[in-house]
Amino acid sequence: xxxxxxxxxxxxxxxxxxKVSATLAINDRVQDMWSAGQNVYHLAFGESRFPVHPKxxxxxxxxxxxxxYLPALGIPELRxxxxxxxxxxxxxxxxxxxxxxxxxxxxxIFASLLxxxxxxxxxxxxxxSYAPQAHLLAKPATxxxxxxxxxxELELDVLETRMQESRQNWGNPEVFxxxxxxxxxxxxxxxxxxxxLAGFARENELMVLxxxxxxxxxxxxxxxxxxxxxxxxxxxxxxxxSKNLPLGGWRFGTAIxxxxxxxxxxxxxxxxxxxxxxxxxxxPVQYAALVAYSGDPxxxxxxxxxxxxxxxxxRFLFQTMVHLGIPCVExxxxxxxxxxxxxxxxxxxxxxxxxxxxLALHLLERYEIATLPGSAFHSAQELCLRISSSYIDAATDExxxxxxxxxxxxxxxxxxxxxxHPRLLKVAERFGEFIKDLERESGESGRRPDLAVI
Ligand code: GLU
Numbered sequence: 001x002x003x004x005x006x007x008x009x010x011x012x013x014x015x016x017x018x019k020v021s022a023t024l025a026i027n028d029r030v031q032d033m034w035s036a037g038q039n040v041y042h043l044a045f046g047e048s049r050f051p052v053h054p055k056x057x058x059x060x061x062x063x064x065x066x067x068x069y070l071p072a073l074g075i076p077e078l079r080x081x082x083x084x085x086x087x088x089x090x091x092x093x094x095x096x097x098x099x100x101x102x103x104x105x106x107x108x109i110f111a112s113l114l115x116x117x118x119x120x121x122x123x124x125x126x127x128x129s130y131a132p133q134a135h136l137l138a139k140p141a142t143x144x145x146x147x148x149x150x151x152x153e154l155e156l157d158v159l160e161t162r163m164q165e166s167r168q169n170w171g172n173p174e175v176f177x178x179x180x181x182x183x184x185x186x187x188x189x190x191x192x193x194x195x196x197l198a199g200f201a202r203e204n205e206l207m208v209l210x211x212x213x214x215x216x217x218x219x220x221x222x223x224x225x226x227x228x229x230x231x232x233x234x235x236x237x238x239x240x241x242s243k244n245l246p247l248g249g250w251r252f253g254t255a256i257x258x259x260x261x262x263x264x265x266x267x268x269x270x271x272x273x274x275x276x277x278x279x280x281x282x283x284p285v286q287y288a289a290l291v292a293y294s295g296d297p298x299x300x301x302x303x304x305x306x307x308x309x310x311x312x313x314x315r316f317l318f319q320t321m322v323h324l325g326i327p328c329v330e331x332x333x334x335x336x337x338x339x340x341x342x343x344x345x346x347x348x349x350x351x352x353x354x355x356x357x358x359l360a361l362h363l364l365e366r367y368e369i370a371t372l373p374g375s376a377f378h379s380a381q382e383l384c385l386r387i388s389s390s391y392i393d394a395a396t397d398e399x400x401x402x403x404x405x406x407x408x409x410x411x412x413x414x415x416x417x418x419x420x421h422p423r424l425l426k427v428a429e430r431f432g433e434f435i436k437d438l439e440r441e442s443g444e445s446g447r448r449p450d451l452a453v454i
Pocket of ligand 1: 023045046047106128183
């Protein structure tokens with residue numbers, strides 16, 4: 001018998017079938033486990049943990065008395081600063097009217113999905129919340145699988161096929177989400193692929209929502225080029241301060257809308273949505289963001305420094321995967337890896353691990369490693385996990401602060417890991433134990449037929 005809570009009756013549109021954000025859920029779970037005194041190696045959440053830059057912190061403090069409601073799209077001087085920043089940093093021609101700020105890129109993506117089109121095209125795998133946002137808006141989603149052999153990049157023939165299939169089924173794919181550097185794989189789209197995708201989107205009159213929140217965190221030699229560079233009239237670029245500056249909890253995101261009359265109409269629509277839902281971004285945060293987007297050399301140097309620290313930690317985890325023979329596409333940005341454990345399918349099955357959900361749980365329970373299953377990212381591959389390097393050895397503010405001090409003193413990557421990342425080293429060992437166990441067991445299961453013959 002299903003329990004009912006009179007007079008609380010849930011809305012079908014709101015909660016039916018909606019899943020909790022897997023990233024936030026696992027983070028809460030790990031925090032609870034830590035509070036209960038349990039040891040967990042936290043590789044499950046993507047949050048930059050480094051300190052707030054002193055100049056940004058001072059700006060927030062200085063504006064604590066700013067308490068009035070502000071314009072829904074953002075204060076004009078901030079929209080101006082963000083437009084200039086995009087011009088200098090990403091070579092994008094942006095006017096202040098094209099800039100919208102919101103409480104996190106997440107809210108702005110949702111507002112854009114609310115304002116635009118019908119069916120949403122979503123790559124597989126992709127970040128946990130795109131599909132639930134479409135679901136919340138009762139918009140159908142067309143998933144487009146990507147392959148590790150193709151660097152998890154969108155392949156135009158596959159995209160075209162999926163769109164045709166959808167149209168044959170009365171679908172109307174109009175909005176297309178892209179994300180590079182990519183969560184959950186850490187891979188990046190190569191510039192020529194970005195250009196080809198832009199051409200495809202233009203030809204098919206698709207509206208592109210380009211999540212570029214990791215654009216200042218690249219390390220693999222692939223330059224970040226926004227799709228807006230090639231297709232400005234049909235692209236919204238999302239960014240924010242949660243990744244490049246470690247301000248996830250401040251909830252600050254940006255959207256760069258297309259130029260021209262279409263973009264102005266969209267700004268109007270998003271402004272109407274914002275004014276009816278969140279009113280404006282927290283006032284002191286907007287003033288602090290002015291410093292973040294000022295181009296101040298010290299802040300820029302800090303963004304770069306944080307990106308380098310993330311890259312060393314991420315690359316160490318990648319090298320660990322390579323060393324242990326765990327198939328994993330090389331990351332080029334963000335702080336994620338997407339390894340596959342498919343080759344140990346049999347010994348895993350013998351342990352009762354059949355899906356990536358089972359695998360993530362197994363690693364947590366048996367090896368104290370928290371990860372997220374690929375299924376949380378709508379993965380088309382089996383037995384994949386998303387691993388994030390961002391939390392390990394930086395779980396407390398004190399530890400994260402100490403990492404920064406150590407890196408400023410000695411930026412040598414090898415020594416940075418060996419001398420200041422005891423838990424990262426430990427987690428590499430744990431993965432080693434896990435793989436050794438599986439190899440031994442697969443040897444054993446490999447011998448089983450002989451035993452059967454005997
Ligand atoms: N984007 C981060 C992650 O994938 C966490 C924040 C979020 O999902 O809202 O872990």
